[in-house]
Amino acid sequence: MENGVEVVEYDDKIVRWFIWASLIYGVVGMLVGVTIAFQLAFHPLNGTQYMEYFSFGRLRPLHTDAMIFAFAGNGIFAAVYYSTQRLLKARLFSDLMSNIHFWGWQAIIAVVAISYPLGITQGREYAEMEWPIDIAITVIWVVFAVNFFMTLVKRREKHIYVAIWFYIATIVTVAVLHIVNNLVIPVSMTKSYPIFSGVQDALIQWWYGHNAVAFVLTTPFLGLMYYFLPKAANRPVFSYRLSILHFWSLVFVYIWAGPHHLHYTALPEWASTLGMVFSVVLWMPSWGGMINGLFTLRGAWDRLRDDVTLKFFVIGITFYGMATFEGPLLSIKSVNALSHYTDWTIAHVHSGTLGWNGFMIFGMVYYLIPKLWKTKIYSDKLSSLHFWLGLIGILLYIIPMYSAGITQGLMWRAYDETGRLMYPDFMETVVELIPMYWARAVGGSLYLTATLIGVFNLFMSVRSAPKDLSDERVEVAIPTWRKKASSSNNYDEILNEMALEKDGWHRVLEGWPIVFSVLTTIAVLVGSIIEITPFLLIKESIPKLAQVKPFTPLELEGRDIYIKEGCYTCHSQMIRALQYDVDRFGEYSRPGESVYSYPFQWGSKRTGPDLAREGGKRPHYWHVRHMEDPRSVTNNSIMPAYPHMLKNELDLSLTRDKIDTMLMLNVPYPKWVSNDPVKNAKEQAKKIAGEIKEQGGPGNLENKEIVALVAYLQRLGTDFKKGKK
Amino acid sequence: MSENKDELMSHNYDGIQEYDNPMPRWWTSTFILTSVFAVLYVFGITFGQIDGYQEDMQQDNAVNEKKRQAVAAANPPIDAKMLDEKIHDPASVKEGALVFAANCASCHAPDGGGLIGPNLTDNAFLYGKKPEEAHKVIRDGTAKGMPPWGAILSQSDMVNVISFIVSIRGTTPEKPKKPQGEVIE
Numbered sequence A: 001m002e003n004g005v006e007v008v009e010y011d012d013k014i015v016r017w018f019i020w021a022s023l024i025y026g027v028v029g030m031l032v033g034v035t036i037a038f039q040l041a042f043h044p045l046n047g048t049q050y051m052e053y054f055s056f057g058r059l060r061p062l063h064t065d066a067m068i069f070a071f072a073g074n075g076i077f078a079a080v081y082y083s084t085q086r087l088l089k090a091r092l093f094s095d096l097m098s099n100i101h102f103w104g105w106q107a108i109i110a111v112v113a114i115s116y117p118l119g120i121t122q123g124r125e126y127a128e129m130e131w132p133i134d135i136a137i138t139v140i141w142v143v144f145a146v147n148f149f150m151t152l153v154k155r156r157e158k159h160i161y162v163a164i165w166f167y168i169a170t171i172v173t174v175a176v177l178h179i180v181n182n183l184v185i186p187v188s189m190t191k192s193y194p195i196f197s198g199v200q201d202a203l204i205q206w207w208y209g210h211n212a213v214a215f216v217l218t219t220p221f222l223g224l225m226y227y228f229l230p231k232a233a234n235r236p237v238f239s240y241r242l243s244i245l246h247f248w249s250l251v252f253v254y255i256w257a258g259p260h261h262l263h264y265t266a267l268p269e270w271a272s273t274l275g276m277v278f279s280v281v282l283w284m285p286s287w288g289g290m291i292n293g294l295f296t297l298r299g300a301w302d303r304l305r306d307d308v309t310l311k312f313f314v315i316g317i318t319f320y321g322m323a324t325f326e327g328p329l330l331s332i333k334s335v336n337a338l339s340h341y342t343d344w345t346i347a348h349v350h351s352g353t354l355g356w357n358g359f360m361i362f363g364m365v366y367y368l369i370p371k372l373w374k375t376k377i378y379s380d381k382l383s384s385l386h387f388w389l390g391l392i393g394i395l396l397y398i399i400p401m402y403s404a405g406i407t408q409g410l411m412w413r414a415y416d417e418t419g420r421l422m423y424p425d426f427m428e429t430v431v432e433l434i435p436m437y438w439a440r441a442v443g444g445s446l447y448l449t450a451t452l453i454g455v456f457n458l459f460m461s462v463r464s465a466p467k468d469l470s471d472e473r474v475e476v477a478i479p480t481w482r483k484k485a486s487s488s489n490n491y492d493e494i495l496n497e498m499a500l501e502k503d504g505w506h507r508v509l510e511g512w513p514i515v516f517s518v519l520t521t522i523a524v525l526v527g528s529i530i531e532i533t534p535f536l537l538i539k540e541s542i543p544k545l546a547q548v549k550p551f552t553p554l555e556l557e558g559r560d561i562y563i564k565e566g567c568y569t570c571h572s573q574m575i576r577a578l579q580y581d582v583d584r585f586g587e588y589s590r591p592g593e594s595v596y597s598y599p600f601q602w603g604s605k606r607t608g609p610d611l612a613r614e615g616g617k618r619p620h621y622w623h624v625r626h627m628e629d630p631r632s633v634t635n636n637s638i639m640p641a642y643p644h645m646l647k648n649e650l651d652l653s654l655t656r657d658k659i660d661t662m663l664m665l666n667v668p669y670p671k672w673v674s675n676d677p678v679k680n681a682k683e684q685a686k687k688i689a690g691e692i693k694e695q696g697g698p699g700n701l702e703n704k705e706i707v708a709l710v711a712y713l714q715r716l717g718t719d720f721k722k723g724k725k
Numbered sequence B: 001m002s003e004n005k006d007e008l009m010s011h012n013y014d015g016i017q018e019y020d021n022p023m024p025r026w027w028t029s030t031f032i033l034t035s036v037f038a039v040l041y042v043f044g045i046t047f048g049q050i051d052g053y054q055e056d057m058q059q060d061n062a063v064n065e066k067k068r069q070a071v072a073a074a075n076p077p078i079d080a081k082m083l084d085e086k087i088h089d090p091a092s093v094k095e096g097a098l099v100f101a102a103n104c105a106s107c108h109a110p111d112g113g114g115l116i117g118p119n120l121t122d123n124a125f126l127y128g129k130k131p132e133e134a135h136k137v138i139r140d141g142t143a144k145g146m147p148p149w150g151a152i153l154s155q156s157d158m159v160n161v162i163s164f165i166v167s168i169r170g171t172t173p174e175k176p177k178k179p180q181g182e183v184i185e
Helices: A013-041 A056-088 A095-115 A131-153 A162-181 A198-217 A219-233 A240-254 A258-262 A269-281 A283-296 A301-305 A308-331 A333-339 A343-373 A380-413 A426-431 A434-463 A480-487 A491-500 A505-510 A513-537 A553-564 A579-585 A620-628 A655-664 A677-694 A705-715 A718-724 B025-046 B053-074 B080-086 B090-103 B131-140 B155-167
Strands: A005-009 A184-188 A191-194 A473-477
Touching: A013 A056, A013 A095, A013 A343, A013 A434, A056 A095, A056 A131, A056 A162, A056 A198, A056 A219, A056 A343, A095 A131, A131 A162, A131 A184, A131 A513, A162 A198, A162 A219, A162 A240, A162 A513, A184 A655, A191 A655, A198 A219, A198 A240, A198 A258, A198 A343, A198 A513, A219 A240, A219 A283, A219 A308, A219 A343, A240 A283, A240 A513, A258 A269, A269 A283, A269 A308, A269 A513, A269 B025, A283 A308, A283 B025, A301 A308, A308 A333, A308 A343, A308 A380, A333 A343, A333 A380, A343 A380, A343 A434, A380 A426, A380 A434, A380 A579, A505 A513, A553 A655, A553 A677, A553 A705, A579 B053, A620 A677, A620 A705, A655 A677, A677 A705, A705 A718, B080 B131, B080 B155, B090 B155, B131 B155
Parallel strands: none
Antiparallel strands: A005 A473, A184 A191
């Protein structure tokens, strides 16, 4: 204390901005979610008879990415910026960087929201943004990281609290995931191909996808919880030792779990096994956070009755506990065989995002209104309504989805007493789910309504805020340790410090944030390297099939239409090594079959049937009619119609560049194809258009998108069959 | 939870304090148990005590194959003789109409006049006129795009739909597709 005190002014404006951004984008993302929920229950809402931009396949990625990166993303930026300043007793390093971070992030979201309906997409889940947007995300994330780490350097509190540990894990891991998963070769400003294909691409994508859940939707929210929960409850955190153990085990173990998204697929089983066992081990590290959350409330349970923040937090943490028990359960191969591709997964992720992420953000917002806007919450009744309506909305959402998922999973695997599939017609298993799709859409609407009430409550509270909101100022003792560290930084000093530290060795580590960050990075890299590198370095890990040849230029264009329309959001192209998948769709998919799939399109949900062996199953004309109006050939189909594919001119202006990119990726095109791919595409289009006419179809499709799509669909799985003959 | 003494650690972050409580015992035990399970599972699947994908698939298939063979042994096969006896039975034709409407009408038109697939009411045939030839096409599909229905239709549905198809020959559909294949009178 003899060093005197200095005044620190926290930047609260940036936190207020991020809160508004989180809630406004939350409403938009939920509105898109409710829209696609109704589209599944009532297909005409896809509106594709009038225009092509708002079908399920194009909106679904918009919904998921808006909820993850805009709603949750802006929410955690608010949490990180508010709590970090207070935990480190330092203003954010640079106001300019904070502003660039804020406006850059919002601009990225706006561009994403425009690009997806236009069909500009990589076609890889939760990473659909095309390469210029990816570069912008990298730049903004670096600005965020520098701003955060420089604040750490400037801190006045020697040791870093557990919330900061989780923020560090978030910032470094998201950077690694984002960059590795988006290694692509641009074809144009709006089109790229990833440098990995098939099994490799699938593994990297799900390493990314799973850990986006871990390091965007879990670790920063645990950080949020560790700051805001003890503050709101005014109770000490239950166990410091548990914090240490569950932090390190969580960051080390989580990263391995990705392959559990690929059970029974063409991913070799050993990788799948690692994904499963690490997911099971992850159960307790995840629950460490729940225990520290709920047990911290010992002695404060009575305050739940009238403290809306604590109400939201308790339900949020409870959903976290449920979802992190369910995760390991779903990762067990035999359970996953039932749940995968069904709505069970949808139920699981929504109990996570609506219950855990949503309720933690809402709880934080109610805690911050009086602090950031220096005013009372406008209406406690509305806060309470927000809470109850939100909770009922979640339950009404997830219960029908669990029911739908288990129903469909059981129908897919059911055999009758004669040893044949009980429901061989896929549509039978879809029709069964429609009532549950309606119930889910109502549940989602209730949650959206609850959020709107919350936004109204915030808006009305802010209206009564004082005109000039000054930043919070606190007096902080000038730390003595900083002076010491700069004057004599030698080993003796460090050893001395370790010997003096009575709270244990980890306490010493908490005083060295840079070392701490390096160790965290190592912890997440170990699993990543062990699981991924064998597939990149050892050729034999993905056995080649001689008969599998690259897509023709026209098929490649058709494939890019498939990607553009987001077909992978409803159709898998991966027949699992399960007898009932094989009996329904044909031979299970082999690793060598997708070596030319840039990107892989295995899918994660079967709202429609698998397409891995679709080629040759039906005449071209069937596909033409099916795309124009699915109901004309499949009764009760819920698929959107794509009449525009019969009208839109086939664009071959990028075909040359696309084939050149493929050649760069060592795709073995013969000279007679690569010399003039456009001519090759036109010839194949003419042939297919002729066959369509011969089968009784219209005769004017030679230059339309549909011909390319038919060419692609008719190719799927056919190379493998050729080899069998 | 008797071991929780609720002793505060010395540190304080923005007013937040932490207790020096130990981890709950059940937490530590379950963590160890799941880790042991992980190691055992990896050993089990590596050294063959736990079945992998291939073994599971073969076992599942064996069970159903046995059932299918039992059904095949108990029922006479669909052949020319059996079809000749059955296909003119009005009850069979009536049942077959339902099977046709559900599965065939989308490509052959509800009245069999042809659409994506050929006209079934005329006297031109791509794969033969005999009921047993129709059976082969329906069961196995064709290279031109007719899907195989052998795994989807039950034996009785199969016979009934053939009865229906034979029954509509010579009728006049609303929009007949032009004849395809060989004319057989």
